[in-house]
Amino acid sequence: MKRPLKIGLIVNPNAGLGGAVGLKGTDGPDIVAQALARGAVAQAGPRVRRAMARLAARVPGAALVTVPGALGAEWVEGLDLATEVRALPQVTGTARDTWQAVMAMADCDLIVFGGGDGTARDVAGRVPSGTGILGVPCGVKMHSGVFAISPEAAGALLADLLEGQGPVDWDDAAEVMDIDEDALRAGRIAPRLYEQARTPKAGSRIQASKGGPRKDWGAELMGAAAEVVQQMEEGTVYVIGPGTSAGAVMRAAGHAPTVLGTDAMLNGAVVARDATARQLEDVSAGHPVKIVLGVTGQQGFLLGRGNQQIGPALIRRAGRGGLIVLGTEDKIAALAQPRLWVDTGDPDLDAEISGFVRVRTGYRREMMMRIAAS
Amino acid sequence: MTDLPQFHAAKWDEPVVMEMGRPGGRGQHFPAPEAEVSEAVGADLIPAAMARKDRPELPEITEFEAQRHYLHLSQMTLGMMGISLFGTCTMKYNSKTAEFATLRPELAEVHPYQHPETLQGVLEIMHDFDGILRSLSGMDQFVFQAGGGANAAYTMACVARAYWQDRGKLGERTEMVTSIQAHPCNPATAAAAGFKVVNLPLEENGYPSLDALKAAVSERTALIMLNNPDDMGIYNPEIKEWVKAAKEVGALCFYDHANFNGVMGKLSARELGFDACMFMLHKTFGAPKAGGGPAVGAFGCSDELAPYLPTPVVVKSGDGYALDDDRPKSMGKIREFWGNVPQVVKAYAWARAMGAEGIDLASDISVVANNYMDKRLSEIEGLARSNPGVSAHRMEMTRWSLEPIAQETGVGTVDFANRMADYGIDPWWMSHEPWIVAEPFTPEAGELWSKEDIDMWIDVVAKICEEARSDPEMVKTAPHNQAIAQVKGDAFEDPSKWAMTWRAWKRKSGEADTARGAA
Incomplete structure (x- = not known):
């Protein structure tokens, strides 16, 4: 026993x-x-x-x-x-x-x-x-x-x-x-x-009557991350923000993420770990940039909370189209409001990236989410 | 408050039927045929190749013992005749008259391999019921092959695939757009058919915003799949603009009528602009449900999509009816043959008995009953209605939350569901996933239950709220008045433990023929 x-x-x-x-x-x-x-x-x-x-x-x-x-x-x-x-x-x-x-x-x-x-x-x-x-x-x-x-x-x-x-x-x-x-x-x-x-x-204690087994959200996240890795483009720098969700992309590519900090990848390799804003600028110089982000639980912050090392200049280079956001459906469902918030410190930039973004919730599964300036 | 039922289920401690009986036990003893009979028919009625070599492994019990055993088993269930306000499922009475019609030899003894000339009666009912569904939806052709709602949603995904393939654009049209509160079978079946799924979240109005839809659809969108109302019970009044936005990028529009009860007779999917829709005959049309079994998802579409329907399609031909198999653009088959025909006959009987006015009235009653429930539930402390800021009346069901009382007592929706069974009330439906409302439950009264039944159901909920405060542990360990208490769910997630047949049980439990215990 x-x-x-x-x-x-x-x-x-x-x-x-x-x-x-x-x-x-x-x-x-x-x-x-x-x-x-x-x-x-x-x-x-x-x-x-x-x-x-x-x-x-x-x-x-x-x-x-x-x-x-x-x-x-x-x-x-x-x-x-x-x-x-x-x-x-x-x-x-x-x-x-x-x-x-x-x-x-x-x-x-x-x-x-x-x-x-x-x-x-x-x-x-x-x-x-x-x-x-x-x-x-x-x-x-x-x-x-x-x-x-x-x-x-x-x-x-x-x-x-x-x-x-x-x-x-x-x-x-x-x-x-x-x-x-x-x-x-x-x-x-x-x-x-x-x-x-x-x-x-x-645990769920859910009757299997109609709902069936509960979803394995961790597997959903890894599916989304695997798809991001499959779609990575040669020559583009991928800045990987803090958190489990963004970190899953590093894991899917075979790397251990910093989780509490920001990493960067280029052509499948890690080019910065737990990087400062300056280091991120340096490794991305001369390359197109995409930024992989998670969403903070309940409040739904995307940028400007706990990831300030991803600065306005970098965000502007990526643009809204260069944001790759991961978050499972249970996490999105638990948000206090159906919004993602940004506070980059640059109100013009906040306005530029406001609008809809596709949050990757699983493999070939996305959710349209509205980004707003906080 | 109504007097609540003092209920206790029977509990029979007896082995499974495979372990009962004794060698030689049998139901009936038939006399051997007389010599003249044997001589006349011959000795080898069964060809040698078809005759089995071994004895079938069947329990050797008397007919009386078999009946007693199954009576006991039925006594240990809630019987599916109780008060079951099981939202998203539209529970209805399945009439014995309709059941009887399907037992007639004209239906019970026919086979789809017969020549259609000999099946004219059945084909006529299929054809006429197609006409009834056309008048309820504005579509041009229905088929009944799908064995349920999810199967009909899959039909849509396959029809869309065939449609885009036919135009040489399947490589570009790769996405399906739906709402987070559409039935999960919509994203699931679209994904199974190879489409990428794009979900829309509910926003402040209790349904997704038109802005989100417009941001989601593009020349990559193959189709959109929607319920309206969805499971929150809120009708999306912008639905025409939704369809318009999807059409502007060329996408196909599918209306999943799983929640048709509150709007039946009130709107037409085609008039709203949809290209196709689906009705569940085993819910809205009074035919029996069965988990993945003999249900029917009736799929209907416009003339433009009809060439891609699964075959055969029942068509009028001269004075009679025929099966049209010659449809070169068809997506193929969703299931074999024409569908679960007895269910179609039962739904046809329901629709004919109700008539257009009856159907219209039933939808009114279902909405009134739900709003009566909403009112009474809102008077119970500890319950919270979803989207409290939305003032629009809910349709035939409403998503509720036990969050306040769960915070206060630690007793949640699963505990409530278990405790309901102690009053002989069927456990309620909680919610499809993901749970966007904490500790959810989703009641739907429909037009079947009397005010007394609905009051009883609500009184049981109120009583369990009291119990959650006075004796939470008792509620959390419910049911106490049922044949079995809480079932440990782990076995359902482990294929090495579950067994659907006696043979599988013996194999998986590693027991010999003397195996004891339940499968």
Whole structure:
């Protein structure tokens, strides 16, 4: 029999404080203080307790590793769970607590955290490779693909995992996104991809009555990427933007993408890795340029968020016709609005590339999407 | 609130029929023929080459035991006679009168290899039903070969391929344009026929924008394939401009009438400019459904496309009817013979019984029933209607979402569907993929169900909302009142585990003849 899954629990007790009092997030101690001054009440702990109560109801006595006090143990007190509390060297009330807690749980297979995108970044950035993470949604911003849809859904998913009940799928490349809160308070949405993480997803449980089996979106993406590679033209420089979707083109061509940065290809070979704007200009000098892009989840940003190294001059050379956009239908369907946004820093250029673009959603499968200036 | 059914399905713990019985068990014992009879007919009635050498592997049980077994199995199903407001499927009663008509020897005992002279009655019904569908669509010719809606969509893709090939332009006309909420069979069949698929997303109005269509179509477009209304239940009022934009670049236009119920008798595909359309006789026209089985996708088109239709086509010839096989430009065949003829006869019976006025009234009732449902569902806390900003009334169905209650309780649409079965109500239809609405469900009342039935269905939904709040775990582990609880789906994705026949079960399970357990 397989060793049972070892689950760790971390709570960011400050997560979500900023939301109710209109602060758009709670990154950093100053904002926490400001939120508390505005009368915010911490929600993360009680929400995590809801998740854990669901787990305890489904799997009484389930084993759980956590850390002391408000960072974990306080919220599972009295629940029917076999909790092992591990000490932390020092509690600071900052992100450092999350980092220390992750390190204290290095032997866990899955770390469950209560928080938002900021906490997701803190956890994902420090878990050992191969360890899964799962977010109990408690934050203001939750754009990362590592959150369950509700605390109860998180608890139920954990119970499914412990009971070996299917179907649970593991996603090894869930995107951990965060938004620059200062920019957001100033009215700009600036999502950025920070990490890729392993996370469990509730499987379909779909009846096969009429819908048939669910689509394998990863395979759809690789199909789209393979088609892009087949169509690559000799002598053209292909700038490959950040993210899993654009990176799939590198993979289809037999290269490992940088994922968090920008690469470039020419005649099938990689000519720049994790390149700066200047390096991209240099490698593309004298060549036609095409730019391979993904779409940021939920907001639908194409250019100007997390890929600023792809500068206005390069974009203008490629033109709208030179943008090769990849995004699976589930990702497009999840956009808040049926739009792709650009903010290149050059309003004229934004206007020039506004209009319709064909997003490649699979092999010989495309979706017309409207590009608008943000 | 209505009194909800206190229901519990029967649960019979008995082996599969192949494991039942005993050596020598049989249904009937026939006497040996008398000597004079044997002498008169001879001993070797079955030619040696056709006679089997071994005994067939059949369960050796009595007729009574066989009937009891199948009665028990039927008791463990919901029986397909319950309240099933299964959206996108247009569930209708399949009349016993029509069923009886197809059991008559004039139909049940004929074969398509007979000479057409001996099939005049059946051909007349096919021909007259073609006429009825022409009057509902404005098309010039229908064929019934396709075994379902997807098969009819594939017919369109093949007709388009033959059309462009005939013009020497198949190499240029490589794309099919459709909407993300058109039935998935449209992109799937176009892709199977070799076309590249270009999808249009829904925009603010709840249907794709004309701008997106205009940006998508070009001299590369072979055809467009659309439903209207699509599964959101919103009618696209710009449809004429859509067809015009496609025609301006020379593309063919196909109207997938899967969602015909709300508009039947109200519009004509041809008048809207379409070149071809498809009706599902097993939905809209009251003939039975069957998963990939004896359904019919009736495909109709204009005179311009008719030369490319699959053969044979039923035509009037002098005083009688004939099968026209001599169509050199035909795309070939979609299936063998003329289609599932008993279904055509049942649909013909339905249409004749309804009459033009009845068909018109039925579509009104289906729209009114859906809008009544919309109103009552909107009063249940935790449900959200898709496209809340669109004020236009929905047609015969509406896409709804459980997102609010799922956020609140963690109970989602699959859990609701499972729990519905505990009340003897057929689990609802969620959505075709991709799910553009979270935790979706898509009810469609149609003209069949009474107000009492519709109220009962809604009351069950409201009750499950209460249960999701008071005892979410109970809902998530439903069904509890059914013969079997939740089915683990993994086996359906593993060909080494599923078995459709006893022989396959024995092979895959590695068991000998003494195999136990269910296939």
